Amino acid sequence: MKAVVVHAPGDLRVEEVPEPAVPADGVLVRIIYGGICGSDLHYAKDARNGPYTVTEPLTLGHEVVGVVERVAEGVQAPPVGTRVAVHPATPTAPAGQSEPTGLHLRKGGTYLGSASTQPHTQGGLTGLLPVTAGQLRPLPDGLPLRRAVLAEPLAVALHGIARLGSRVQGARALVSGAGPIGALAVAALKHAGAAHVTAADLQTLPLQVAGKVGADTLIHLSAGESVPEEAFDVVVEAAGVLASLRTAIRAVRPGGAILQLGILPAGDLPVPLADIVAREIALFGTQRFDIELDVAVQLLAADETLAAVVTDVFDINDAQEAFARAADSSKSSKTVIRVSADPEAL
Ligand SMILES: [Zn+2]
Structure with a gap:
């Protein structure tokens, strides 16, 4: 499978990487779309983002949606085939609950595609992503994956x-x-x-x-x-x-x-x-988000106009072009990478 990996300043590569095993306590998600964030652009250009420096190859991407591909034995999770947004943070507030809050400000947490931890927390711009069941947010019917990819930034x-x-x-x-x-x-x-x-x-x-x-x-x-x-x-x-x-x-x-x-x-x-x-x-x-991912998913389902924010979709093989487009605000709003074929595409 492919992954979008930053090695050094200006050194962004689309690489062939081995498929991960399903984690004992979680699931594998087949990633369909991943949005490019300002922080991804910083990592790609400077191999750093604010205080965090890339010290080992880092797969980027924390705005990802996909389909549950495999569930580990004995793990309670949405069934294989469920369309999901992935909560990029751990610890993760339980879906639909307003407590506990403030997890996003707790020290020692992880965030997909971030050099804030050692080893780095590898990101979601890759074919199969291992996550915990608690990170999954099933998508309402009628919310296309292509619009749902806005859940994290929303x-x-x-x-x-x-x-x-x-x-x-x-x-x-x-x-x-x-x-x-x-x-x-x-x-x-x-x-x-x-x-x-x-x-x-x-x-x-x-x-x-x-x-x-x-x-x-x-x-x-x-x-x-x-x-x-x-x-x-x-x-x-x-x-x-x-x-x-x-x-x-x-x-x-x-x-x-x-x-x-x-x-x-x-x-x-x-x-x-x-x-x-x-x-x-x-x-x-304001820092990232706390418990707002569920509201974001509902809002995206309810409001079709939000689809206008996704202006560009590039295949993962064209990730370099996608990053160039995302960096040019005169040409793009949210640029998205299609990591795997979209089962909903016409
Ligand atoms: Zn983001």
């Missing part, structure tokens, strides 16, 4: 928006940066009851996608349009760049809140924090 957006609490209900909201996570933040804001959502970006394509998933107003920054100052109750910074965070600080009203959803560069950053003090702005951090 859970990330839902978790971030949940951090803003009751501020979102009836709010005028801005999403600064309308890439895949920004577009999913637009959808999450609408779902949480925001009254009006504006999306701002430098590129046309991400704004078109944001419009399709519910943005009411689009601001095209490179077409000379600008973000109004002190005009928004909540602002979501979804680009992970300083210019966008500065825009967010200018755009939020006194007493408003900013969610830092984009991954900022590590280290000290020059940001006008005095403005946050003077205008009593609340600044929220």
Whole structure:
């Protein structure tokens, strides 16, 4: 079977790897689709992501869906053939339960396709993935695998928006940066009851996608349009760049809140924090997600418009091209790799 493996900065390979055995306490999932995340792009380009450095070959991918292929003897799991999204984290909150929460912030956990652990936790851009039964999230009928591949990034957006609490209900909201996570933040804001959502970006394509998933107003920054100052109750910074965070600080009203959803560069950053003090702005951090994966799956089943976020699908043999496309926000929103043939494709 094939796997998408990073070896060193700029050294991303599609390799033939041996098929894994079914784990004694779990299942094997035949992966059909895997989304490319910003963190995967960092690993592919720099062999590092934030504080985590690649020190051994790392199979990428944590946004994966597929079909249960094999279940170990005596393990309680959805039967072979069940279509599933894979929860990328361990420990994993039980499906459908709101407790225990905060597992995602506990030290020592693992995440698929991450160099945060030694040895690294190998990822899901590979034909067969061994996981525990508790990581499986069966998909509702009518939710295609190709749309379900958005479950993990949508859970990330839902978790971030949940951090803003009751501020979102009836709010005028801005999403600064309308890439895949920004577009999913637009959808999450609408779902949480925001009254009006504006999306701002430098590129046309991400704004078109944001419009399709519910943005009411689009601001095209490179077409000379600008973000109004002190005009928004909540602002979501979804680009992970300083210019966008500065825009967010200018755009939020006194007493408003900013969610830092984009991954900022590590280290000290020059940001006008005095403005946050003077205008009593609340600044929220957010990390991956907690218990939101189940809600994400339901939302994807209920809302067909979210399919618009998947703009590109590449075969696993063309993973290099797929990563190049994913890195070009003028051409793509969420780029997805087809790891195995899609049984639902026409
Ligand atoms: Zn991701």
